[in-house]
Amino acid sequence: MSDISIHCLGASQEVGRSAFLLKTDKCLLLDYGIKIFGKDGKAEYPLTIPEKLDAALISHAHMDHVGFVPYLYNSSNVRWYATPPTIDLAELLWKDSMKIMGAELPYSFAQYKKALNMWNPIHYGQPFAMGETQVLASDAGHISGSAILELTYKKKKIVYSGDYKMEETRMHAGAKPVEDADAVIVDCTYALKEHPDRKTAERLLMDEIEETISEGGTALLPAFSLGRTQELISLVRAYNDEIPVFVDGMGKAITDIYIKHGKYMKDVNTFRKNVKDVTMVRSPFDKKRATSEPAVIITSAGMVEGGPVLGYLMNVNSDSKVMFTGYTVEGTNGWKLINEGYVTINGQDLEVDLPVSKHDLSAHAGRSDVLNFIKHANPSKVIIVHTDSGKEFERELKEDFGYDAVAPKVGDKIEL
Ligand SMILES: [Zn+2]
Ligand SMILES: [Zn+2]
The missing domain is CATH 3.60.15.10 (Ribonuclease Z/Hydroxyacylglutathione hydrolase-like)
Structure with missing residues (x-):
């Protein structure tokens, strides 16, 4: 022994x-x-x-x-x-x-x-x-x-x-x-x-976001509420402080916890400022506004299994694009969207006619x-x-x- x-x-x-x-x-x-x-x-x-x-x-x-x-x-x-x-x-x-x-x-x-x-x-x-x-x-x-x-x-x-x-x-x-x-x-x-070079991956995502918005669409980013949502808020604001950003799902409450424990991140002051510069979706009015103008929407669930992302997916206009930045398990809606262009809601398969992209920000x-x-x-x-x-x-x-x-x-x- x-x-x-x-x-x-x-x-x-x-x-x-x-x-x-x-x-x-x-x-x-x-x-x-x-x-x-x-x-x-x-x-x-x-x-x-x-x-x-x-x-x-x-x-x-x-x-x-x-x-x-x-x-x-x-x-x-x-x-x-x-x-x-x-x-x-x-x-x-x-x-x-x-x-x-x-x-x-x-x-x-x-x-x-x-x-x-x-x-x-x-x-x-x-x-x-x-x-x-x-x-x-x-x-x-x-x-x-x-x-x-x-x-x-x-x-x-x-x-x-x-x-x-x-x-x-x-x-x-x-x-x-x-x-x-x-x-x-x-x-x-x-x-x-090997992950791609981080800065290159960030720039690639930002180019797609900015292009989608300039064409009048929504950049819809399904994101895990813990970690990825906060990283994406910081990322988008590091490159662009003008485009409207909406955040929905449990990522909102998690963002509050991140700020409460500010010393556990690199730069809480910049993060706090970035959070002030995005709209936390708190009401049906905010939700409606999020899809009525060209904007970035960061929302759970990251694998599109439930959460506000499903509603947005059905409501964004046809110039919009779905951008994944995280891991999707085979068989989940996220995986189906990337590989087969549909999601299953309440047992029904719904085709999604939007371009979908995948980014490595692991x-x-x-x-x-x-x-x-x-x-x-x-x-x-x-x-x-x-x-x-x-x-x-x-x-x-x-x-x-x-x-x-x-x-x-x-x-x-x-x-x-
Ligand atoms: Zn983990
Ligand atoms: Zn783990």
Whole structure:
């Protein structure tokens, strides 16, 4: 028996439901998320936790990392740890899941309330101990409050990257690499794909937006409410402070939380000013105005599964264009719109006769940054997670780079 083990309860050879059990002198859960669009379009949950937990550590507030935390509280009294933005964002997103999924969700309102009470704050750069295990969080550069977690036990350092981005974005300065780890559990979403140059991608999107608007249309940007909406507000305003911008969906409330936790972004003053310069859609009148003039509309849902975007899609004029900037899961409306030109609403297929484009503005590390992250950590073990192409990357890391790498399956246990 070794001193440390990692048990993969999700996000292994898949994206979604991140959950890893790290055993040192303590039994620590790293993330506890759900996979919103799993098999047959149904939500999927992590494997059952096989033993008593001492604590849960949550990297950030995306639902694939925090979405299942209330489920811990059917009987357990375990504490969970995350940064202050993460609790505020999680509260909003859990409430929204309860509203959308209702009785389908395997936790109750009482469990949600208890989860809110069992939160403990962690802060970047302030290490703390759980038994003999040291925990240190640092900025992951992915969304507000996102953290890379370093866990040290008996002089061995395990790094859990969560979702991270090293490159600077409009909202975040980017994560710093972690030096000298013994093992890394690393987000490899884009390990096989290089992102295009960020500035070029931004300019391309702006050119399309400006062209659409000059032709009298709406630039309709379906966007995830957490992270992408705020990045797009900043991006559009960085290039153009004149075109009307409307923001709709849960991104509005999330933007308020971003401002409340202003020190978790690069430049809260500029962001605050940018937010003042866009219209948050608060009424039917605002909604009508958004489509009655050439404008940018940034709205959820990012995959066009519900949210105000469906209404806009039906109401924009024929000179309009739909511009995607995020990931779409196969089979969702977003994916169907990009690949087949239709959406399904209430069981009915509706053709959408608008041009659609796709832009890469990812908030995850691209290939060279994944390799960089691993190179800096220089670990004796690389655990590849949060990707569909883990096996291919495992082979490459072993054969071309000489690392002891593994892309585990859900349920696998790794001894360190
Ligand atoms: Zn994320
Ligand atoms: Zn994720």
